[in-house]
Amino acid sequence: MAQKKLYRQVFIRDIENGMVIAKDVLNSKGEILLAKGFKVATAVTIKRLLSQHGVMLISVLREEPQLSGQEPFHDKVKTDITSSDINKGPIEFVNRFNDSKESIKESFDRFIKGEKIEESEIEAEIKETLGIFEGNVNVFQMMQNVKSLDDIVYSHCYNVALISHVIGSWLELDKADLKELTLSGMLIDIGKTRVDAELLNRKSPLTKNEFEDLKEHSTLGYEIIKDYDFISEEVKRAVLLHHERTDGSGYPLGLKGDEIPLFARIIAIADVYNALVSDRPHRNKKTPFEAIKVLEMEYMDKLDTGILYLFLRRIASNYIGQRILLSNYRRGEIVFIPKYNIHRPIIRFQEDGQIIDLGDEQFMHLDIVEFY
Secondary structure (H helix, E strand, O other), X not given: OOOOEEEEEEEHHHOOOOOEEOOOEEOOOOOEEEOOOOEOOOHXXXXXXXXXXXXXXXXXXXXXXXXXXXXXXXXXXXXXXXXXXXXXXXXXXXXXXXXXXXXXXXXXXXXXXXXXOOHHHHHHHHHHHHHHHOOOOOHHHHHHHOOOXXXXXXXXXXXXXXXXXXXXXXXXXXXXHHHHHHHHHHHOXXXXXXXXXXXXXXXXXXXXXXXHHHXXXXXXXXXXXXXXXXXXXXXXXXXXHOOOOOEOOOOOOOOEHHHOOHHHHHHHHHHHHHHHOOOEOOEOOOOHHHHHHHHHHHOOOOOOHHHHHHHHHHXXXXXXXXXXXXXXXXXXXXEEOOOOOOOOOEEEEOOOOOEEEOOOHHHXXXXXXXXX
16 A cells, blocks of 8 residues: 655754655745755755745655654654753763863862963863763753853853853864863953952942952953963963953953954853853843843944854754743743844744744743743
């Protein structure tokens, strides 16, 4: 008996080679992009084409599984970033985090005391930190799902190092630069160990003078590491200049645009993002999409626009497959990130499979309030 053919809607990110288009795919003008019966030969090209035209879903033909227990293609794990590595990763992530956090503390103490530190020790620490990327783990979802990584100095440095490494990878930096960039992220807040801890943990607003004292941490950090020969000038400058802003409003030197070194421009984005999604004494952490909105609305003229736009597009896509709770208490999953209004993704509800676009006017009253 001939196998029964079924129609199935799939999101463009789930398109695979060999799929057959079941219905004509049209653009906004009604023009045919892909005709019925077209067989996908190069999925990446088709995804790019449909994405450019804002197409979210297409209809494809599929065959029912031939063997008992065999999964149809649409029920496979959706993408690398929603693979089982995400679900089995939190324990490993926390273990690595705790190990790296203690290692960073020990290194900070030794740097501050001016003790002799071998380059091989730092190399080993970087290698351990980057070990989290083994197994295709999505570090952004790990950071969001693990609730207890709230240390203002050490966990922040660890997360900034990881995020900076990811951004550097997206920019296609070579391995040597990625290692230097990661070390820069690990060291950015070493100067905060010489800042009054009461200022770091203050729940009420700082006075102008207190904020000026806090701003000294970047200069203090540079002073702590500047005499270590095995730390490159690029790393030292990144630690000194990671609070510079492209419009000249940053510190300590008030540099503008390309006057700010590349590592410092990358780390500035990682630093701001992680601060936004982390608990602080004076406020609760924001969800990633709240942070994306803040970066879109408030930082386009302060951070490197090219790197920031790349970051926003790529980081948003890292949350496809993430389970969320909306402000109406309905649970769902992020299934698509629009090209514009990045912070308003498309959600599929768990209980009934309904799909809504948070960017649609009728749903503007809804917000993502929790990731889980």
